[in-house]
Amino acid sequence: MSPLPASPFHGKNHNHQKCIAEALATAEALCQAQGQRFTAIRRRVFEIVVQQHKPIGAYEVLESLQQEGRTAPPTVYRALDFLQQMGLVHRIASLNAYVGCAHPGQPHDGQFLICEGCKTLAELQVAEISGAIEQGALASGFKPHRHTVEILGLCPGCRNRSTP
Incomplete structure (x- = not known):
């Protein structure tokens, strides 16, 4: 079984500014390596998403940009589609929202722990989960192209807050 970190959720010692800076640098490098433009609007949309450390809807991204005097809805959706295609963000279907990818540049299927309390999200990359899905699907004669697992619970x- 793949080793898991003690907790994939960010603790109180998390350096948020460093995290964002590293995510932006990684995104820029991935786009450059693939010959894609990391335009100002793509960069800003990505920055808004990764700043959250929790899922954010396209309308919330749009609101942030409009407060800055920028953009229209189609631009936000195009930027989110681009970021998703580049493997920089994931779409969380159950929440109709987006979250920065914890493993950018590594082909993988999404496995997400979503806290129903504070709405934070942690991304896992457990090969056994993906393998079980692949095996089950193939045993049914189905060939999956991509899968996302969304697990709801409490971080x-x-x-700890709900335990007396």
Whole structure:
């Protein structure tokens, strides 16, 4: 079984500014390596998404940009589509929202732990989960192209707050 970190959720010692800076640098390098333009609007949309550390809807991204005096809805959706195609963000279907990818540049299927309390999200990359889905699908004669697993529950912080 793949080793898991103690907790994939960010703790109180998380350096948020460093995290964002590293995500932006990684995104820029991936786009450059693939011959894609990381335009100002793509960069800003990505920055808004990764700043959250929780899923954010396209309308919330649009609101942030409009407060800055920028853009129209189609531009936001095009930027989000581009970021998704580049593997920089994931779409969380159950929330109709987007989250920055914890493993950019690595082909993988999404496995997400979504806290129902504080709405934070952690991305996992457990090969056994993907393997079980592939095996089950193939045993049924189905060839999956991509899959996303969304698991709802409580993060360690919310669990500790709800425990008397």
